Amino acid sequence: MDFNKIKSKIIETKNKAVIKSADLLSNSLFTIKTNEELKKTIEKSKKTIFTNKETWETKEFNKKVIIIFWDEESDFFKDSLINFPVLATKAFSQNIALKLAKIKIEWLNLEDYNIKDIPSLVVFENEKVIKVISWRENILKLVKSIKLDINKEIEKF
Secondary structure (H helix, E strand, O other): OOHHHHHHHHHHHHHHHHHHHHHHHHOOOOEEOOHHHHHHHHHOOOOEEEEOOOOOOEEEEOOEEEEEEEOOOOHHHHHHHHHHHHHHHHHHHOOOEEEEEEOOOOOOOHHHHOOOOOOEEEEEEOOEEEEEEEOHHHHHHHHHOOOOOHHHHHHOO
């Protein structure tokens, strides 16, 4: 076997692995596939109130949820296989839920979430959209930032 055949076999194997991994991620628990799942995920952004039973002190905790809306037939999704774990780690470190959402969900109206372009990263707090980051380049800026505090990075947009 010559070098070109080996090289083409390696590229073919890599492409098959990327397609298989993209398929696994799109069918995983990280991906929202129905309108009900989307609503349940957004409900996780509700403010919670905690009362200490000894001191009767009440504390409120604001919660955030990040949902990335994407077209599963685009190259962005295949490219995001490398980037998604980085975003998931940053979100986890800030106690933020992170999910992917397909745009071809039945009864989904993207305008309800202020989405004009795909892909878009939408930040929810108290079940309301507080920030929409559109375009692949802007989302990749969040991934490539070396800072772990995703909240401060999102505020820059």
